[in-house]
Amino acid sequence: MATRMRAFARRRAAATTAVAVALAAGAFVAIMPFLFMVSTSLKTLVETLTRVDPLPFRAEFWPVEPQWNNYVDAWVRADFSIFFRNSVITAAVTVAGVLATSTLAAYAFAKMRFAGRVLVFSLLLGTLIIPESVYLVPNFILITKLGWNDRLAGLTVPFMASAFYIFLLRQFFNQLPDELIESARIDGAGHVRSFLGIVLPLSRAPLVTVIFLAFIGSWNALQWPLVATRTERWRPLTVGLTMFISESGPEWHLRMAGSVIAVAPVVLLYLLAQRQFTEAISRSGIKG
Amino acid sequence: MAENATAWAFIGPAVILIGLFGLFPALFTIYVSLFKYRGKPQGAFVGLGNYAELLGPNVLYLIAVVAAIAGMALGVWLIGRRHRWGVVALVAGLVLFAAGGVGIAVALPYLAAQGDYEVFDSLRVTIWYSFATVPVQLAAGMVLAVFLHRKMRGTQAFRVIYLTPYVAPAVASAAVFEQIFSLRPDAFANQVLKLFGLKPLEWLQSAKGLVPLLFGAGALPSAGAGTVGAYWLKWAQGPSLALSAIIIYSWWVFIGYYALIYMNGLSSIPRQLYEAAEVDGAGKVRSFFAITMPLLSPSTYFLSLLGIIGTFKAFTHIYVLRNVAAQGTTDPISVLIFYTFYNKSRMSYASAISMLLFVIVIGLTILQQRMAERRVTYGD
Numbered sequence: 001m002a003t004r005m006r007a008f009a010r011r012r013a014a015a016t017t018a019v020a021v022a023l024a025a026g027a028f029v030a031i032m033p034f035l036f037m038v039s040t041s042l043k044t045l046v047e048t049l050t051r052v053d054p055l056p057f058r059a060e061f062w063p064v065e066p067q068w069n070n071y072v073d074a075w076v077r078a079d080f081s082i083f084f085r086n087s088v089i090t091a092a093v094t095v096a097g098v099l100a101t102s103t104l105a106a107y108a109f110a111k112m113r114f115a116g117r118v119l120v121f122s123l124l125l126g127t128l129i130i131p132e133s134v135y136l137v138p139n140f141i142l143i144t145k146l147g148w149n150d151r152l153a154g155l156t157v158p159f160m161a162s163a164f165y166i167f168l169l170r171q172f173f174n175q176l177p178d179e180l181i182e183s184a185r186i187d188g189a190g191h192v193r194s195f196l197g198i199v200l201p202l203s204r205a206p207l208v209t210v211i212f213l214a215f216i217g218s219w220n221a222l223q224w225p226l227v228a229t230r231t232e233r234w235r236p237l238t239v240g241l242t243m244f245i246s247e248s249g250p251e252w253h254l255r256m257a258g259s260v261i262a263v264a265p266v267v268l269l270y271l272l273a274q275r276q277f278t279e280a281i282s283r284s285g286i287k288g
Numbered sequence: 289m290a291e292n293a294t295a296w297a298f299i300g301p302a303v304i305l306i307g308l309f310g311l312f313p314a315l316f317t318i319y320v321s322l323f324k325y326r327g328k329p330q331g332a333f334v335g336l337g338n339y340a341e342l343l344g345p346n347v348l349y350l351i352a353v354v355a356a357i358a359g360m361a362l363g364v365w366l367i368g369r370r371h372r373w374g375v376v377a378l379v380a381g382l383v384l385f386a387a388g389g390v391g392i393a394v395a396l397p398y399l400a401a402q403g404d405y406e407v408f409d410s411l412r413v414t415i416w417y418s419f420a421t422v423p424v425q426l427a428a429g430m431v432l433a434v435f436l437h438r439k440m441r442g443t444q445a446f447r448v449i450y451l452t453p454y455v456a457p458a459v460a461s462a463a464v465f466e467q468i469f470s471l472r473p474d475a476f477a478n479q480v481l482k483l484f485g486l487k488p489l490e491w492l493q494s495a496k497g498l499v500p501l502l503f504g505a506g507a508l509p510s511a512g513a514g515t516v517g518a519y520w521l522k523w524a525q526g527p528s529l530a531l532s533a534i535i536i537y538s539w540w541v542f543i544g545y546y547a548l549i550y551m552n553g554l555s556s557i558p559r560q561l562y563e564a565a566e567v568d569g570a571g572k573v574r575s576f577f578a579i580t581m582p583l584l585s586p587s588t589y590f591l592s593l594l595g596i597i598g599t600f601k602a603f604t605h606i607y608v609l610r611n612v613a614a615q616g617t618t619d620p621i622s623v624l625i626f627y628t629f630y631n632k633s634r635m636s637y638a639s640a641i642s643m644l645l646f647v648i649v650i651g652l653t654i655l656q657q658r659m660a661e662r663r664v665t666y667g668d
Contacts, residue, residue, distance in 0.1 A: 015572075019435045020442075026432065027449045030544060033464040034452070036476075040467070054476040105302035114295035120303060127310040129653050131601040133625040134642045137320055137635045138313035161305035191294050220457040222604045227630060238459045242608070245463055252467060259460035270455050274448045278548060 032056065037263070041074075041256035042066040048252040067253065074244070074257035082232050083240030084261070090155050090236055091218040097160025098214040099207070105161075106169035107195045111181055124163040132223065140227055154228045155236070159218065165210050168280070172206040173199060209280035212273040216266055237262050314646070321639035331636065338640035344402030353399050356391030359384050397519030406616070406624060407641055409522075411648075414620035416527040417606070418599035420535045421542070426591060428539070429546025434580060436547060437554045447551075450544030462537065462608035466492065469533040469609075477533070491533045493613035497525025498532055528617035534609050541605060546591055553587035554580070589660045593653070600649050621645050 035056045040048060043063040053060035074080065108114070109121050139158055148154030176199060184194045200207070222238045229235040241258050248254050270277070321338050324331040343350050366373075366381030400408035432450065436443055453461060468476040469491035478488035500507060508524055511517075527535065557579065565575040603622045610618055619627070621641065629638035 016438065016440055019438055020440065023432075023435050023446050027446055029540070030450050030453055033461060033468070033540070034456070036467070037460070037464050052474045054479045101302040101305060105299040108295045108298035112291060112295040112298070114292045117295070120299065123311065124303070124306055127306055127314075129597055129649060130310070130314050131597075131622065131642070131645055131649055132603065133601065133622045134317055134646050135309070135313045136625065137325075137629055137639045137642070138316035139309055140629075141316070141320065141325075141635070142309070142313065157305070158309040161302040161310075163306060163310070166302060191291075191298070195298075216455050216457075220459075220604070222459060222607065223626060238457055241457075241459050241463075245459075255463055259463045262460040263456050266455055266457060267452065270452070271448070274451075275444070278444070278447045278451065 034263070035061075037256050037259050039063065040252055041070055041260050042068070043070075043253045045251060045253055070253050070257040071261065074254045075261065077248075077254065078240055078244035078258055079232065080237070080240065080258070080261060083235060083237040086234050087219055087237040088265075090152065090234065091215050093152065093156045094159050094218040095211055095214045097156060098162065098165055098210065101161040102165035102169055102210060103200065103203075103207070104195070105166045106173055107191075107199055109166065110170045110173035110176075111178070111194075111199070112191065124166060127163050128167075136223070136227065139224075143228060149228065150230045150233060152234055155225060155234055156218075158224075159214075159221075162214075165214065169203070169206055169210060172203060172280075176202060205276040206280055208273050208276040212269060212277050215269060219266060317639045317642055317646075320636055321643055323636050325635040325639075334636070338637050339643075341637065342404050342407055342640050342644065344399060346402055349395055349399040349402060352395035353392060356388045356395055358388070359391060360388030363388060393520070394516060397516045400519055401515050407621070407644070409616065410619050410621045410624040412523065413527070413531060413618065414600055414622075416531060417535060417538075417602065417620055418596055420527065420532075421538045421599055422592060422595035424539055425542050425546045425595060426588060428543045429591070430550050430581070430584060430588075432543060432547035433550030433554055434576065437551055447548065450547060452544075453541045454545040458541070458604045459608050461541070462605070465533075465537045465540075466609060489529060490613075492530045492609055492611045492618075494529035495613070495615040495617045496529050497527070498529065499524060499526040501529060528614060530611060530614035531618045534606055534618055537609060538602075538605055542595075546595075549591055550584060550587050553584045557583045589656070593656050593660075596652055596656070597649055600645065600652070 039056070039062050043051065044067055047063050051060055051063070055061060109117065135158075143149055143154040143158070146153075148157070180198055181194045184198055185191075189197065219236075220238060221236070222242065225236045225239050226242075229239065232240075241262050244258050245255050248258075322333060322335055324334045324337070363381045363383070363385030366377045366384065368381075370378040370381070436446055436450075471488070471490045471493055472478065473482075473488045475488075475491075477491055481488060508521065511521070561579050561583075562575055565579060570578065600620075601622060602620065603626065606618060606620060607623055607626070610623065622645070625638050625641050625645065628634050628641060
């Protein structure tokens with residue numbers, strides 16, 4: 001018996017090692033393009049042409065002397081101060097709007113009984129299958145009529161509510177016991193108070209997730225900002241970077257510096273939100 | 289009563305916004321597609337003129353294609369009833385299914401030949417993109433999830449790393465892939481080819497189909513016989529090399545996301561099942577196919593629905609790697625709609641194309657729901 005157990009433990013350890021090696025190899029593939037981005041962004045123009053190697057553990061992959069100035073060059077040449085500010089404001093306003101509309105709606109769908117609840121909820125969910133391309137023309141006409149073309153409102157208001165976030169939050173609110181709200185209501189608290197005082201404080205993980213998802217949705221968006229902006233006034237970083245990439249032509253080091261600037265805020269926020277986020281994504285409403 | 293008012297006040301903002309920018313536009317698109325908007329939001333009523341340009345003047349071909357699809361659907365439905373209605377239903381179903389298939393094979397080329405070739409080309413690109421990305425991402429995501437699910441140190445770090453490609457802005461990560469797939473002989477992809485003793489390729493700038501590339505120019509006839517032959521010859525070329533590079537990029541972006549969704553499904557599979565299987569002498573591989581895969585079918589269903597509809601909507605990940613030299617072989621229907629609107633200012637025609645996309649997506653959703661009803665195992 002004991003030898004069998006030992007053989008079993010040995011086999012298990014060997015399997016774990018094999019899995020760890022496979023996972024590390026996969027992680028290398030996932031991370032390699034980012035390393036490439038960083039290393040190229042620190043090279044000189046000549047080095048991007050002559051000092052190239054596809055593998056990060058070899059010296060040729062990295063520059064001889066890191067050129068931190070590339071970041072300043074890219075920032076100035078691509079007008080990133082404006083684009084960066086635009087993206088930050090647009091994302092902040094969108095996230096605030098999403099939070100307000102979706103938490104309220106999700107609370108009502110999870111914890112209140114009212115006329116039209118099922119119908120409205122299924123109508124909202126139905127919008128999830130409509131392709132973005134279908135919205136493109138009508139929403140452009142709509143914001144033009146509203147005078148929101150090239151305005152902050154045109155970039156933010158259409159994205160301030162999404163059935164996806166409502167659905168995600170409702171799944172979580174549903175799991176909170178009804179008695180919690182009932183007992184608060186017996187104590188005289190209205191729905192507004194139980195929403196603000198009980199449900200929201202208990203929902204840190206899903207709220208962090210919604211904030212992060214709404215943030216990357218806004219920060220990474222390209223199609224709509226291309227359509228809804230005409231000047232630099234509210235043009236976001238993604239559009240600015242796209243334009244810079246086509247202008248900079250063969251100056252790969254500057255392109256990559258610009259890309260690092262666009263990726264950095266997302267990665268920073270991601271590291272802050274990662275635990276809640278990976279947790280919530282892997283249970284975004286599906287029964288396994 | 290008071291509860292009703294409060295509830296509507298709670299959902300009000302979301303309902304108004306989603307109604308205005310999510311539901312209303314879907315209907316407004318139909319309206320716009322009946323006019324001739326060009327740049328300025330004013331234009332003459334043209335009725336179905338945009339649809340005639342899209343699908344060609346002769347409505348018979350369209351009717352034939354729709355009838356063939358309906359025939360195939362009816363055939364599948366009849367085959368499903370074979371236990372109740374016996375052999376007759378089975379035979380009738382198989383005949384209808386086959387006839388529908390032949391009908392599509394013959395009628396679709398004629399429809400494509402009289403309609404807007406750009407739209408039909410982009411539909412083919414969309415289907416290739418969808419079929420080359422979703423199954424691979426499902427399979428790789430599932431295996432990765434099984435690995436990540438193992439109890440060992442550092443899995444959270446792996447999870448974070450694997451999801452980074454998904455959260456990073458596509459504009460930035462695509463810039464790297466543009467370099468990886470550049471035509472320079474020292475570009476990463478070409479270096480890999482060199483390891484295998486192969487010649488460098490033009491990747492994102494190559495409109496060449498994969499089939500002639502892999503099997504030589506002689507693998508396919510140089511010209512198809514007639515309208516039908518010419519149409520299916522285009523399919524036989526396979527996706528262009530440029531599109532294949534974009535497909536690889538999509539794998540890199542989405543596999544981690546798929547794995548994470550699968551992990552939730554894995555955590556709800558009871559351990560006892562695996563223990564029982566081990567007692568019965570089943571190995572790891574055997575229990576993967578006998579337990580893991582079937583019990584993950586709800587996640588697979590969710591992800592394939594999300595994935596196929598998602599690929600029909602995909603824009604950014606393709607747009608950012610688009611190269612003029614690929615001659616439109618990388619443009620799925622979503623990118624074509626964008627160009628029709630943004631570069632050509634043909635708003636009404638773009639709306640008509642987006643209605644076609646919408647109809648296809650609805651059809652796919654219904655199809656998948658039907659299939660899921662029968663196939664998905666809800667393990668408890």
